[in-house]
Amino acid sequence: MKKFFFQKIETNAADWVNFSYFYDENTIEKKLIDFQTNSFSYNFAFVGTKIPKKLSYKVPFFRILYVMKGAIKLTLDRKRIPCNEGSFIIANPYTYILYQEQTENTEVLTLCFKNSFFSKNVIDSMRNYPLFYNFFQAALHSKFDKSNYLFFETPICEYRLFLVLQILMAVTNDDYNQALCESSFILLIARLHGVIDEFLNIRNTSMENHILVGDIIRYTRANFQNISLEKLSKIYYIHPNYLSALIRKETGMTFSEHITNIRMTRAIDFLLNTNLKIEDISHELGYSDKTYFYRSFKEVYQTSPSKYRKYAHKLEHN
Known part of the structure; x- marks a missing residue:
């Protein structure tokens, strides 16, 4: 039933969404220049089709x-990636994109x-989706100027993502208010967040x-x-082994050592x-076994928690 519903939407998409179809790179470039110089426009959408040559236009967006239909040969920076129907890419302004219809x-x-599309409201709304929050924050609010992109391979039956894209396309091209565009964008991010495990390549x-x-x-x-x-x-949708390596590179500690270090620092505060x-301190630190807390504390400070507290209080009153 889902497959039939999606196919029905796909077949009649142009009938109920005001798509802007462009058939050559010159038209696309002119429209993008218009978009860039229009200070009242924050987002822009179009469909490229039946374009005989490679598209290599650059934009600071x-x-x-x-890929709604068919297939393309895609180059992201210098990496060539074959893309079929359902391929989905989010790229920051520093990514060089080139593709040719197949x-x-x-x-x-x-x-x-x-x-300017990414208002405080949009950014705050992405906090529940850390992969995307960090992706956009990096390019928006730092001196970061390197290419970053996310590549998803979604199946043709992933009709919910297609529907969200249709909504975002519609509110973009029909001059709806900005709040509706922002809400539609967050809806898209939420949907992508829900399929990361399955479809993020x-x-x-x-x-x-x-x-x-x-x-x-x-x-x-x-x-x-x-x-x-x-x-x-x-x-964070990162393999445990790779995640462990990242933490070790940043902190100089294994994941277990990093957590123990945090707990011991908090233990001293308590x-x-x-x-x-x-x-109770052991419980507050997340230890289910107080014996393990005692052992961990002694390994770090060469004394027991109670002796540490007594010695510290004694020094304080001398």
């Missing part, structure tokens, strides 16, 4: 490409977003390590009580600044 019926949806994705690692470290510091490498890998019992 975030771009989304979605079939007569090829249709490629392109969405462009100026930096890590091999064809380029994302600088430092974009993620800072946020990963901050997350572990805020959630050290019940975090594990497996949980963290699911949150011992010196609260009257909590040692057992």
